[in-house]
Amino acid sequence: MQVRRKVNIDEIPVDKQLRKEDGWVRMQVQWLCSEEVTGSKQCVVGRTIFPPGGAAHELHTHSNAEEVLYVIRGEGIAISGDEEFKIGPGDLVYVPAGDVHYFKNTHPTEEMETLWMYGGAPSLEKSGYNHVKQ
DSSP: OOOOOOOOGGOOOOOOOOOOTTTTTTTTTEEEEEETTTSSSSSSEEEEEEEEETTTEEEEETOEEEEEEEEEEEEEEEEETTTTEETTTTTTEEOOOTTTEEEEEOOOOOEEEEEEESSSSSGGGGGTTTEEOO
């Protein structure tokens, strides 16, 4: 694999393979930096648009990666461990590896846009992703 040191966000397609039954509810996810896209060995960086009206990344864990999520615009809620937070522009949420967590757009008419990173794993698969079914 050739290492790509620069990518343009407009060149990265939205992932159409993510399924609701695996916890990805109406989200528009772009994998901006990963093992597949750039040749990364230790991290993933992504962008997600959560459309209005309840788009969410349902309860899940990453046993092999911590996660940091930054809210660019919009508002919602996040759960990490046993804490629930209201989130909005400028907020950053840190999720330790293995913590159960969740992100949801709570605004009825506006999108929520986030930039996020997995530390310690170069792909979703290697992060130890597990959807926690309720």
